[in-house]
Amino acid sequence: MIKNDYSTAADILTSSRKTIALTGAGISVESGIPPFRGKGGMWEIYDPFEFAHIDSYLRQPEKVWQVFLSELVNTLNQAKPNNGHKGLADLEAMGRLSTVVTQNVDGLHQAAGNSDVIEFHGTFAWHQCMSCQNRLETHELDLSALPPRCGCGGIFRPECVFFGEMIPPDALERSNQLAIQCDAILVVGTSASVQPAAMIPGIAKSVGAKVIEINLEETPLTHRITDVFLGGSAGEVVPRLVSELKVRG
Ligand code: OAD
Numbered sequence: 001m002i003k004n005d006y007s008t009a010a011d012i013l014t015s016s017r018k019t020i021a022l023t024g025a026g027i028s029v030e031s032g033i034p035p036f037r038g039k040g041g042m043w044e045i046y047d048p049f050e051f052a053h054i055d056s057y058l059r060q061p062e063k064v065w066q067v068f069l070s071e072l073v074n075t076l077n078q079a080k081p082n083n084g085h086k087g088l089a090d091l092e093a094m095g096r097l098s099t100v101v102t103q104n105v106d107g108l109h110q111a112a113g114n115s116d117v118i119e120f121h122g123t124f125a126w127h128q129c130m131s132c133q134n135r136l137e138t139h140e141l142d143l144s145a146l147p148p149r150c151g152c153g154g155i156f157r158p159e160c161v162f163f164g165e166m167i168p169p170d171a172l173e174r175s176n177q178l179a180i181q182c183d184a185i186l187v188v189g190t191s192a193s194v195q196p197a198a199m200i201p202g203i204a205k206s207v208g209a210k211v212i213e214i215n216l217e218e219t220p221l222t223h224r225i226t227d228v229f230l231g232g233s234a235g236e237v238v239p240r241l242v243s244e245l246k247v248r249g
Contacts (some may be wrong), residue, residue: 001226004038009228009245012210013096016184021088022200023102023109026189028214030082030235037191049156054162056064060164061147061155070146071157073138076124081112081225086190086236089113091186096245097140098182100173103190105160118171118178120197129154134178167196188214201225214238 013019025035036043050056051068080091086194089112091097099116100109104208105124109117128135130151131154141148141156148156159165174199181183185204192198198220201211205225213219213226222229 020186021186024190027234031079054164065146084234085112126154126159
């Protein structure tokens with residue numbers, strides 16, 4: 001593993017025929033969305049088993065909304081793509097990035113302009129009625145009484161993956177396929193501690209792909225499979241990598 005070598009990272013991206021990215025909460029921190037783990041992380045304030053497990057939602061949807069989801073709606077409503085998201089969109093526009101696999105549910109990669117985004121943990125942009133399966137965009141929900149209810153009386157749930165639920169099969173299958181096909185993977189702002197998402201870089205590495213990791217701190221991947229570690233915030237590092245590629249033409 002080599003550190004902060006932008007030239008080598010750019011070489012990898014230049015010679016790669018297919019590059020994908022795996023992103024996590026860290027890429028959205030500069031958009032005002034707190035991460036899950038570490039200092040200021042959501043799981044420091046909220047117990048994930050109490051507020052992010054499907055059994056808790058089914059048992060106490062009102063409490064999960066009052067304590068956790070109402071605030072999440074407000075935070076996500078205000079969030080705009082930052083330079084990290086925009087840098088990944090630039091890489092796609094330059095023909096250097098094909099797909100973003102994201103663990104985030106905030107829709108910011110699409111808002112930044114990436115056209116092929118796999119939402120590994122689903123999305124918070126939509127809700128579905130648990131009784132009649134009617135779907136509404138989150139901004140259309142009536143939140144005057146919690147939990148939000150459908151016209152049929154059923155309770156809405158966000159279309160994101162709760163703990164205790166399966167990864168959407170299409171997202172899992174496509175991500176695994178891309179990991180096997182890619183020559184390089186950018187791993188941005190993830191603690192790589194939640195499976196099966198954390199396996200994607202290892203799958204790519206096992207078939208010969210190069211791993212470029214962008215994070216404020218080292219992760220379990222860094223000394224195991226990372227080829228180039230670029231330390232710093234995604235909003236600074238990704239644009240710097242884009243500039244390094246642009247000067248090469
Ligand atoms: P985590 O909160 O576990 O990790 C965030 C990572 O981002 C850490 O490694 C930080 O060092 C790094 N980081 C923080 N700020 C950064 C910045 N500005 N630039 C670059 N890196 C930064 O988030 P995830 O790895 O995404 O799952 O967590 C994975 C899953 O755990 C989430 O999708 C969620 C959660 O429980 C579900 O809800 C199912």
